Amino acid sequence: MAPLNLRRARFIPDSQGLNVTIIRPGAHKLDLDTPSLCIDLDIMQANIESMAEFIQSRGKDWRPHAKCHKTPAIAWKQLEAGAIGVTVAKVSEAEVMAQAGIQDILIANMVVGQTKWERVAALCQWADPIVAVDHYAQAEPLAKICRQHGVQCRVILEVDIGLNRVGVQPGIAALELAHGVSRLEGLSLCGIMGYEGHLLRIEDPDEKAQKIESAMKMLTSCRDMFDRDKLDCHIVSAGGTGSYQFTSDCEGITELQAGGGIFADPMYQDWCGVTGLNYSLTCLATVVSRPALDRAILDCGRKSQNPDIYKPLVKGYPDAEVTQTSAEHCALKLNGESRNLKIGDKIELIVGYADFTSILHENFYGFRGDRLEVIWPIQGRGKIQ
Numbered sequence: 001m002a003p004l005n006l007r008r009a010r011f012i013p014d015s016q017g018l019n020v021t022i023i024r025p026g027a028h029k030l031d032l033d034t035p036s037l038c039i040d041l042d043i044m045q046a047n048i049e050s051m052a053e054f055i056q057s058r059g060k061d062w063r064p065h066a067k068c069h070k071t072p073a074i075a076w077k078q079l080e081a082g083a084i085g086v087t088v089a090k091v092s093e094a095e096v097m098a099q100a101g102i103q104d105i106l107i108a109n110m111v112v113g114q115t116k117w118e119r120v121a122a123l124c125q126w127a128d129p130i131v132a133v134d135h136y137a138q139a140e141p142l143a144k145i146c147r148q149h150g151v152q153c154r155v156i157l158e159v160d161i162g163l164n165r166v167g168v169q170p171g172i173a174a175l176e177l178a179h180g181v182s183r184l185e186g187l188s189l190c191g192i193m194g195y196e197g198h199l200l201r202i203e204d205p206d207e208k209a210q211k212i213e214s215a216m217k218m219l220t221s222c223r224d225m226f227d228r229d230k231l232d233c234h235i236v237s238a239g240g241t242g243s244y245q246f247t248s249d250c251e252g253i254t255e256l257q258a259g260g261g262i263f264a265d266p267m268y269q270d271w272c273g274v275t276g277l278n279y280s281l282t283c284l285a286t287v288v289s290r291p292a293l294d295r296a297i298l299d300c301g302r303k304s305q306n307p308d309i310y311k312p313l314v315k316g317y318p319d320a321e322v323t324q325t326s327a328e329h330c331a332l333k334l335n336g337e338s339r340n341l342k343i344g345d346k347i348e349l350i351v352g353y354a355d356f357t358s359i360l361h362e363n364f365y366g367f368r369g370d371r372l373e374v375i376w377p378i379q380g381r382g383k384i385q
Helices: 041-057 072-080 091-099 114-123 136-149 172-182 205-228 266-271 336-340
Strands: 010-013 019-023 036-040 086-088 104-110 128-133 153-158 187-193 235-238 281-292 295-298 321-325 330-333 346-350 363-368 371-377
Touching: 036 041, 041 072, 041 363, 072 086, 072 091, 072 371, 086 091, 091 104, 091 114, 104 153, 114 128, 114 136, 128 136, 136 153, 136 172, 136 187, 153 172, 172 187, 172 205, 187 205, 205 235
Parallel strands: 036 363, 086 104, 104 128, 128 153, 153 187, 187 235
Antiparallel strands: 010 019, 036 281, 281 295, 281 346, 295 330, 321 330, 363 371
16 A cells, blocks of 8 residues: 555544545645644745745844744745754754755754764764754763764854853853864854843833844854954854844844744734734634533643643634633633534634644644645654654
């Protein structure tokens, strides 16, 4: 039997192992079983192109973080729009991207432990990763293993620019670490990065711009110190989705890591003030109970959409509101037209924050209008090492 091609069909076996349902391209959205994670392909593509054009118009490169989608097929859409590579959080995610033919991969988290260092060295045999470090104790053993494997791995120093999470302190501490890393055979120092995540929710745009600019100057001052000591620092990387429209204007930054804007989650638009992008990710759900005139229960609880960062919105029913989620149930408070919802009706919830929801699903279902075009396996799902 030929292997299943998820781009062409989706088979759902019954309890006897028989293929009883076939979902093919061209199927109507309402034919899908629920819960299902759906992408409006036209809107996502428009978001990708908008982000690429915005960043490139500021003279910056785009290396989008893949944490919102973990899917090589979507990463390739970003590369086709002009991205220079991808950013990931884990070595296993980098392996997924490399297996799909993507070479330039920034692992923007600390990589620690013999197993992970061995995997990075192996990855260097067939891709060109960059690994973030903020301490010599991470860099020295990685360099040793790279030498043993006969490979060279690019590294980038993460600098703490105010988030107080990870990162070497700017100034002399960063300079000393850069000198130490630059002397390690097996590693190639190529730049610095920082994340202004503590500034995303500043409401006043002038204040936000000023504070982001100050944070970026911490990075560029480190770059200037490296340059004076003839240390390679041609990459200065920063900028998440909640801040990229400000960080893109900061002098000296060479690339932006913003990736989540392709889905333009309500969290980014409401809390972070991101503009010019539109919602493209929804969770299709079924009304399974109508216990009261002003209440409906859906079959998409916490196991299919995470509400912790930002609650989902009810697409097409602005007067309806998500009020409670449990493991398998989502409760809606209904007003206006939404009170006409019946058991068996299917509706869409606009995912509040994709990063915590995509990982709960096996596939994205991509639509043009209401017609299924593609099924993308979320290949980075479960890749947490």
